[in-house]
Amino acid sequence: MEVSSVKKYAAEAFGTFVLTLFGCGSAAVAGATLGTLGIALAFGLSIIAMAFVIGNVSGCHINPAVSLGLFLDKRLSAKDLIGYWVAQFIGGLVAAAVLALIISMCDLGGVIMTGLGCNGFGEQSAVGxxxxxxxxxxxxxTCVFVLSVLGSTADERTAPYxxxxxGLTLAFVHIMGIPLTGTSVNPARSFGPAAVLAASGDVTALSQVWVFIVAPLVGAALAALIWAGLKKKATN
Known part of the structure; x- marks a missing residue:
């Protein structure tokens, strides 16, 4: 039975909410304790959990870059691409607001002090x-991550897993990326915390967030191009 668009979009909003809340929350609240590997696992495990919750409803993209990659691979309509994007950004924004509320009730020095798990470069990067x-x-x-999505979901032998x-690929790219940019690979996950942090008085992350919207989308398009070439060779 075909799932309604409303259910698919609601599932995407919920999944992105969970990913952003638990991933960014781990970085903001317990980053010093968890370290790079712990934060990477928080993001990866969020994907695994949501895949088994909403995978049969929306496909569990919960990332505008993933949706773009699947659209370019002709597995998602233009209508659903826009609907997914809107839902994903809403989910990320609500998650960041909830995270800020939780942090405001903790003795962590305030929302700005925690950074809300925002991405950044220059002085906002751990390595400059x-x-x-x-x-x-x-x-x-993002290219590597989206390729894992395109490849694992295209073959019935790997689709069940x-x-x-x-999820493990997301954790894997976070291990390298966290010290560099905080790892985005997901525009919705980046925009929500940046917007909420700006509302709290720190606009630095929001002024840099364009990088974490543009680059993941370019990475997704590159992944779709590489995947198209791999598929073509496989059929020759």
């Missing part, structure tokens, strides 16, 4: 990565 470096890193990381494969 430049804006050009951030663009390159996010394109590469796609959620696990994708």
């Amino acid at each position: 990565l430049s804006v050009v470096g951030a663009l390159i890193v996010e394109v590469i990381l 796609a959620g696990i494969i994708i």
Whole structure:
């Protein structure tokens, strides 16, 4: 039975909410304790959990870059692409607002002090990565991540395990990316915390968020191009 658009969009909003709340929340609340590996696992495990909750409803994209990659691979309509994007950004924004509320009730020095798990470059990068470096890193990381989605969901032999494969790949790209940019690979996950942090008085993350919207979308388009070439060779 075909799932209604409303249910699919609601599922995407919910899934993105969970990913952003638990992933960014782990970085903001317990980043010093968890370290890079712990935060990476928080993001990856969020994907695995949501894949088994909403995968049969919306496909569990919960990421505008993933939706773009599947659209370019002709597995998502233009109508659903826009609907998914809107839902995903709403989910990320609501999650960031809820996270800010939770932090405001903790003894953590306030929302701005925690950073809300925002991405950044320059002084906002743990290693001082430049804006050009951030663009390159996010394109590469997103390309690898979206390729894992396109590949694991295209073959019936791997499709039952796609959620696990994708979740572990997300954790894997976070391990390298966290010290560099905080790892976005997901425009909705980046925009929500940046917007809420700006509402709290710190606009730095919001002024940089364009990198974490543009680069993941470029990375997704590159992944779709590479995947198209791999499929063509496989059929020759």
